[in-house]
Every structure is written in structure tokens, then in C-alpha cells.
Amino acid sequence: MSLDKDAVRRIARLARLNVPEDELASVAGELTGILAWIEQLNEVDTGNVAPLSSVSDVTLPLRTDKVTDGGIAERVLANAPGGAVWLEPQDRHAGGFFAVPKVVE
Amino acid sequence: MSALTDLSVAELSAAMASRKASALEVADAHIARMEQHRGLNAFIAETPDRAREMARASDARRARGEAGLLEGVPLGIKDLFCTEGVATTAGSHVLEGFVPTYESTVTANLWKAGAVLMGKTNLDEFAMGSSNMTSHFGGVENPWKRRGENRKLVPGGSSGGSAAVVAARIVPGSTGTDTGGSIRQPAAFCGIVGLKPTYGRCSRWGVVAFASSLDQPGPFARSVEDTALLLQAMSGHDPKDSTSAPLAVPDFVAAARNPAIKGLKIGIPCEYRVDGTSPEIVALWEKGVAMMRDAGAEPVEVSLPHTRYALPAYYIVAPAECSSNLARYDGVRYGLRVPGKDLTEMYSNTRGAGFGKEVRRRILIGTYVLSAGYYDAYYRKAQQVRALIARDFTQAFERCDVLLTPTAPTAAFAAGDKMDDPVTMYLNDMFTIPASMAGLPGISVPAGLDKDGLPLGLQLIGRAFDETTLLGAAAALERAAGFTARAEGY
Numbered sequence: 122m123s124l125d126k127d128a129v130r131r132i133a134r135l136a137r138l139n140v141p142e143d144e145l146a147s148v149a150g151e152l153t154g155i156l157a158w159i160e161q162l163n164e165v166d167t168g169n170v171a172p173l174s175s176v177s178d179v180t181l182p183l184r185t186d187k188v189t190d191g192g193i194a195e196r197v198l199a200n201a202p203g204g205a206v207w208l209e210p211q212d213r214h215a216g217g218f219f220a221v222p223k224v225v226e
Numbered sequence: 227m228s229a230l231t232d233l234s235v236a237e238l239s240a241a242m243a244s245r246k247a248s249a250l251e252v253a254d255a256h257i258a259r260m261e262q263h264r265g266l267n268a269f270i271a272e273t274p275d276r277a278r279e280m281a282r283a284s285d286a287r288r289a290r291g292e293a294g295l296l297e298g299v300p301l302g303i304k305d306l307f308c309t310e311g312v313a314t315t316a317g318s319h320v321l322e323g324f325v326p327t328y329e330s331t332v333t334a335n336l337w338k339a340g341a342v343l344m345g346k347t348n349l350d351e352f353a354m355g356s357s358n359m360t361s362h363f364g365g366v367e368n369p370w371k372r373r374g375e376n377r378k379l380v381p382g383g384s385s386g387g388s389a390a391v392v393a394a395r396i397v398p399g400s401t402g403t404d405t406g407g408s409i410r411q412p413a414a415f416c417g418i419v420g421l422k423p424t425y426g427r428c429s430r431w432g433v434v435a436f437a438s439s440l441d442q443p444g445p446f447a448r449s450v451e452d453t454a455l456l457l458q459a460m461s462g463h464d465p466k467d468s469t470s471a472p473l474a475v476p477d478f479v480a481a482a483r484n485p486a487i488k489g490l491k492i493g494i495p496c497e498y499r500v501d502g503t504s505p506e507i508v509a510l511w512e513k514g515v516a517m518m519r520d521a522g523a524e525p526v527e528v529s530l531p532h533t534r535y536a537l538p539a540y541y542i543v544a545p546a547e548c549s550s551n552l553a554r555y556d557g558v559r560y561g562l563r564v565p566g567k568d569l570t571e572m573y574s575n576t577r578g579a580g581f582g583k584e585v586r587r588r589i590l591i592g593t594y595v596l597s598a599g600y601y602d603a604y605y606r607k608a609q610q611v612r613a614l615i616a617r618d619f620t621q622a623f624e625r626c627d628v629l630l631t632p633t634a635p636t637a638a639f640a641a642g643d644k645m646d647d648p649v650t651m652y653l654n655d656m657f658t659i660p661a662s663m664a665g666l667p668g669i670s671v672p673a674g675l676d677k678d679g680l681p682l683g684l685q686l687i688g689r690a691f692d693e694t695t696l697l698g699a700a701a702a703l704e705r706a707a708g709f710t711a712r713a714e715g716y
Binding site for chain 1: 534557
């Protein structure tokens, strides 16, 4: 499988990851090299093999559906890069929002 | 008494217990050494104030008769573990400035046992790398150099800083994480012990995620006994990590102190004899087999037929999981934000500017192998191969109790080498990745020096959740190998 610049542009778009135009060709080359190396997996007969997604034998545990924490809006919002908007500026326990650029005209 | 920084975890504990040194004196001695060796670039953040504060609290606890297992022991923590109030970067520009408001379970367990935080250690960005060269904060220098040469060598990766600080005696122990070899390979490159526990033994909660079905925290130290002491404190079931095993923690320290390997069957997998491995490492491996035999173990030839497919399968599974885990870095809730004309462009700009080249490469590979039309050919295929790799180990462990292999195909290489082609760098993890894919515990023990005077490690791999047998065998190997060499100047 060989990837060209258009394919990299499409994957980068899916990943929401900006790859500068002048790097597309070199990235395409690297990814093509890695995928070519990965192709050797086709030598393995996996006809009746069930895929292994987790090595832990443990069944995912369930717990009672009840609130076990909360009231920490200030801690949740502490690292917000665009700052926070508080529901009740006087009472931060009331919660708040991450500030993002305007998305609706 | 020798310098405090020369003492092991066990020796420091004894010195503090007999009041020959206080935790504060121990912290001060290690802080001085940390400042002396800043040139290694092994710490992203030093935390001397926090260390002294924790050491004073430790001395107070000891005075009250409440000493824990690691009371007053200074540790380096890989900067992938969230530490409350101390910046955590994962070695990435995208998380610069992020200060967690919570503590990872593993580090919380260590502080509960009395340990002292010395600083956050440097690593490959998001733990993706085998050289520590992908860190946004620059590479780490290995304290070891080739005899008669001044070229800087890499400490291995991704937990390169954690390995370097233990080898340089800045701390007696540290934490790392291992996804495909990120504890064992740097331990081998730096001449120390590093253990990747069974997947599920240590909680992943509060550890920045790379590949969630593979990531596992574990310890570094200069002896098997010290490694066991750290593992003892780090381990245990955690309801906050749904893959954390609800199992009791065995007495790892006792296992490490009683290397009973008489009659133990040591599996030697023939598929690990591959081209490209340094002849000196092959020779050391053979010597390791002889040492184990002399110590009373019985070597057994075993076969792990799918070994060579572990690496390519890993480079589908790990990037796939990475691409989905790292989707969270979008410039909205924490870390870097780079503005754009709309929300999508803000995401794209933030991620384009925030991630380094190796992380970007893996996100793109992961996105591709998970995308419509390619999922079955790549991701599903890799998961099927992973099942075969796990089955190989299950069958091998019907004939033996532990496996003995080299840890890495070469000794530490020079900074800047292997950087031209990503696959060349990936091959460094050929001996560590198979056990990772099967979730098994592995330990690297320093076992000798090569002709250039660089340390080489041997790896032991155990059955799932059988770290006690693994530690016993490792202690026997350590005793037989008698590795006492130190990096010159450290």
C-alpha cells in the first residue's frame, strides 16, 4: 500500500491534525515505508483466529449507578486554555463552562 | 557509612530506621546530586521544595512510629504520571503548562508508603520512542559512555530520564511506564534493573494514556530487591481502573530476597536468535543460560513461532489506540490552544503545533488503520496476530516457568543515530514487544559489559501475575552475574 500526498491530507483531516503542505510528501514516504513493513503480517494465516482486544481475563466490573464524586467544577476547569465561564461567579460549586471560540453565527 | 546517594532503597531504609540519617538529610543529599548532574537533562521538573516538605513529614511520621515501606525514600517520577499541583507534560508541547488537580493512583500509593518526590523525569513524547530523543524538552544523556569516547549516548526510551537518574545515583529508584519495552530497554541501556509488571497489576489511573491495552507502570532500581520494594508499594487493585486486576498483592520483597530457582525450568525461545543482534549480546545470553543452569535451574528449548510478527502487529495496535487516546488534545479543556478561523481549524492548528513528529506519525498511522475500508485489513488482522502471540506464550509456559532472552538487540546507541528511518528505531524493541502484546511481566537485569564498556541486560519473562517467580529468578541471575560496574564519573 502506497500513500500519496492526497491520502495523507485526507488522513490528517480525519485526525484533525494540521500537516503543513511542504511536509506532506515526506510524511507520505514515511507512512508508506511503515505500512510496507507491516504488510508481512499477511504471511500469517489467521483464518479461524478470534481477535484479541484485551489481555486481561477480567470481565469489566459493574458498580451501582450512583454519584460517587462531584462538586469539583473548579478543579475540572482549572487548566482551561481559554478560561472558564461560571454559572454563578460567586459560587463556583454551581459549575461552569470551558470557553471556546464562537461556533454559531 | 558511604555517601547517602550510593545507598540502595533497602540500605537507605535501614539507615533512616536506625536514625543514622533523617529523611531530610537523605533528600538534601539527593537534591545536591540532582543539581550537580543537571547536564543529563533527565528531569523536566525538579521539585526540591516538595521533596524537603515531604521529607520533613516523613521524619515526623517516623518519630511517631508510623514508618511505611518506603519511608523517606526519594524517587524520580516519569512525567507521564499526574502529580497534583506539579506540572505534568508527557514530554509534549501540547500539555505544557498543565497542572493536574489530582494524583495518579500509583504515585498516591508511593506517597502513602512514605516515598518522597524528587522531580518529574524526562521521556519520549507521550512515551512514544526508544531513545528519549522525541521529547519536546530535548533528549536525555545516558550517564554511560563508550570507553575512551566522549560521544553522548541515549538512555533508551521511553522512560529514559527515569533510567538515567537511577544509574547516575540521583535517586535510588524511579517509576516508568512500559507499552512495548519502555522500562526494560532503558534499564538495559543504563545498567540497572527495570520491571514491567503484568498488565493489570499496577493501576493506570492518572497515567497519561498512550495505548491502553498495553500501558503498564513499573519500577526502576539498582537491584532486584529494590525493584521488588517499589513494586510492592505501587501494586494493587484500583476501582478507578476497570482493567486493574482484583487480586491480592503477593510478597514481592520476600520473593526477591529468596532466589530459589533449584529445579526451575528456564525457557530459551529459539526465535529470539535473530539477525541484527550484536554477537556480544548473543554470547551474554548463552552465558546467562549457563549461569542459571549452574544455579540449579533447568534450561529448556521452547518455540514462540509468531515472535517476528509481534513488532509489526504492535505498530498497528499501539498507533490505533494512540490515535483514539490522543483525540482528547483538542485545545479546549487543557494544554495548548492555537486559534483558527473556526473550531475545526482550532483543533487542527492546536494538534499540528502541539505534537512532535513521532507522535504525529503514530496518530496518522492509527487513524489510517482504523478508517473505513482498512479496519479489517490492518487492525483486525493485528488483533488476530496478537491472539497467536499470546497463545505462543501460553504453550511455552506449559514447558517452562520463566523465559530468558536478551532485553535489546544492541547496547546504548549515540544520540541522533537511528533517526533517519522510523522502522530502524522500532526494531530496538523486538525482544520486549512480544511479552507486551501478551500482557506478561518482564524484567531486565544488568548482566555484563560489552567490549566498549557499555552495560547489557538480559530479560526474564514470567507467567501472568507470577511476578514472584520472576523476581526470584531475577535475583538468582543478578547474584550469578554479579554486575557491579558503574558509569564513569557517577
